[in-house]
Amino acid sequence: MKLSLRDVVLCLNGEAYSGPDADRELLRVCTDSRAVAPGDLFFCLRGERFDAHDFAQTVAQAGAACIVAARELPGLPCPVVVVDDTQKALGRLARCWRDRFGAREGTRVVAVTGTAGKTTLKELLAQTLGGVLRVAKNHKNFNNQIGLPLSILSADGTEDAWVMELGISQPGDMDELGPIIAPDLAVVLNIGPAHLQGLGDLSGVARAKASLLRHLAPGGRGLCCMDYPELWTEAQALLPDVEGFSTKNSFAKYYARFEETLSEGGGLYEVIMDGQAFWAELPACGAHFAENAAAVVGACHMLGLDAERIASGLAGANLPDQRFCCAESGCWRVVDDTYNANPLSMRRSIEAARLLAGKERLVLVLGDMKELGPGAMEAHRELGAAIAAAAPDSVFFQGEYAQAVAQGAPGVAVTRVDAPGQVLEALAGLSGGGTILVKGSRSCRMEEHAKALLAGL
Ligand code: ATP
Ligand code: MG
Structure with missing residues (x-):
């Protein structure tokens, strides 16, 4: 991490800071008071059971270089940056990191969303791109308003691509997550009836997932599954030149179809990528993994990889634990x-x-x-x-x-x-x-x- 205290204050409060330790480089961003290490930037978040402001003293004693809090915390041995809302501030800092420090010229920032298979797709895509590029990705399933910023802030900015998963459960969630990442490439994998307590019905799910396409960086592109009519209609309305992938329509720009099972749970898939047909092996079998395969193929092609690299990347990829x-x-x-x-x-x-x-x-x-x-x-x-x-x-x-x-x-x-x-x-x-x-x-x-x-x- 190459953020100084001055950078943090400027980013969070828009103020020029020249107090003690202004140029001290912060080593890591941390939100878990038990895991603080010397040199960390600590955000006091309020959870359902705990309010980290209560642990500020311990965190400072553990060596935190700076604490971001929603109120004054007098008497601490490290600087305290006061903001209105510490969770939103974490998102703002991640966006600053994405714009000014993290995503250097040429880094492609990819965001992935959908109802089922986001982590699977994130892993398959990151590993496939990883054969050619340096890639950062979310840690495990860190995909919400806290996990996404932490994932972005743990990328060190030397990568060629970031692949980040976004998970939502309420209608406004995407409008909070999207601006944090502002992707160069947004991938919408699928929709299904999930989180209906928050999102209502399938149309609500389609609207919420597709709304990632509203948050592209300038010149950013979109890739969306065409097999869900509500989702595809929504995506095209938001981004007329959105690219499509499909497991049903072989005329789609990106198409994959499950052919047969291989040993040890692997599967063989027929792929058509912008008119070019080839076979790909995946570490997973089943018709639904064709959806993930088509999404990986589309995203990799849009990022400049050829068929050979994509097929060898997919063949060597591992599924994340507990996913089939x-x-x-x-x-x-x-x-x-x-x-x-x-x-x-x-x-x-x-x-x-x-x-x-x-x-x-x-x-x-x-x-x-x-x-x-x-x-x-x-x-x-x-x-x-x-x-x-x-x-x-x-x-x-x-x-x-x-x-x-x-x-x-x-x-x-x-x-x-x-x-x-x-x-x-x-x-x-x-x-x-x-x-x-x-x-x-x-x-x-x-x-x-x-x-x-x-x-x-
Ligand atoms: P979460 O919302 O919990 O973050 P997720 O969208 O990241 O979930 P995964 O963790 O990748 O999804 O997978 C969840 C389940 O969905 C697993 O059982 C996985 O095998 C399955 N799955 C993976 N890809 C697909 C797909 N394209 N369609 C349906 N299910 C899938
Ligand atoms: Mg996930």
């Missing part, structure tokens, strides 16, 4: 897709697991899909229908919606479970193996099931 990651245990294949779930990703993962299992046994170990508002019951009944369509051999369900799922899947036995050991017990008596998909919303902690299965089968 396959592991073998005895004669079983366990698909750990436990990072999160919403109706779109749930349905697609079940379809992909069916494909992977082929004619062999398919076991589904699923948990609730959260944050669906008043439509939750109906969404779980629809999940039941998707389960029935995949004709699994066994279904285990953990959570409050087990009954709704069972109602939607007449003829399928849905066993309610509360603890990981129960699934293991039920499977232990079976001869032969098969494919087990484990998935549910983050708070269901379905990874405990995956761990128990991998350890015990």
Whole structure:
């Protein structure tokens, strides 16, 4: 990081600072009082349970070089920059970093959004670009009004490209995140019924996701999936020259189609990139990963990579943990897709697991899909229908919606479970193996099931 105290004050309050330590270079931006190291710039954020202003003294004693706070904090041994809202100030500093210090001439700033698969796409794209360029990306899933600025501020400005994921759950979120990053390339991956408590309905989701295109840097470009009519219409209205990718329409500028499964959970995809056809291998199989492949291909092509580089980048990429990651245990294949779930990703993962299992046994170990508002019951009944369509051999369900799922899947036995050991017990008596998909919303902690299965089968 090459930010001085003078830079920070100028950026946050528009004032020329000439007090003590004005030229001291700040080493890192930090918002976790337990993780402060000497030389850090600390932002006092207010969370649901804690107000970091209460820890300012400890933070200063731990060696913070400067503290950004929403009120005066007298008696501290380091300078305090007072702002109206510390979270917004963090976003402003990230934008300053993006404009003045971070994104040097020629750095391409890419923002990715969508309902399901943002982190997967961010990782696949960053790793593919990484074969040719120096790339910065968000740490893990740091994609909200705090995580995005921290990710931007941890890029050191020597990179050729930044690939950052933006996650929203409320209508105004994109108008807060978009201006922080002001991307040169915005990629909208998909839409589905998720965060409906905040976003209302699918049109609300389409409007909110597409609105990233309002926040492009001057000369910035957009890339959007054409397979969702509400989203594509919205995107074209906002940016008439938006580029499109598709998994359905082979006449799209960027097209990918899942062809077949490969060993160890990989997949082969047919790609057409601006008229040029080629085959690409991905570390994931299933029709929905064609969407991610088409988005990577489109973004890489728009950033100047050729087909050979893109194919070799995709082939060498790794999926982030808990996103459809396959592991073998005895004669079983366990698909750990436990990072999160919403109706779109749930349905697609079940379809992909069916494909992977082929004619062999398919076991589904699923948990609730959260944050669906008043439509939750109906969404779980629809999940039941998707389960029935995949004709699994066994279904285990953990959570409050087990009954709704069972109602939607007449003829399928849905066993309610509360603890990981129960699934293991039920499977232990079976001869032969098969494919087990484990998935549910983050708070269901379905990874405990995956761990128990991998350890015990
Ligand atoms: P979050 O909103 O929690 O940040 P995300 O959009 O970053 O989620 P991921 O974490 O990449 O999404 O993946 C969440 C789930 O969606 C995983 O189960 C993953 O396998 C699945 N997934 C990945 N790509 C797609 C896609 N194109 N369509 C549907 N589901 C997908
Ligand atoms: Mg994510």
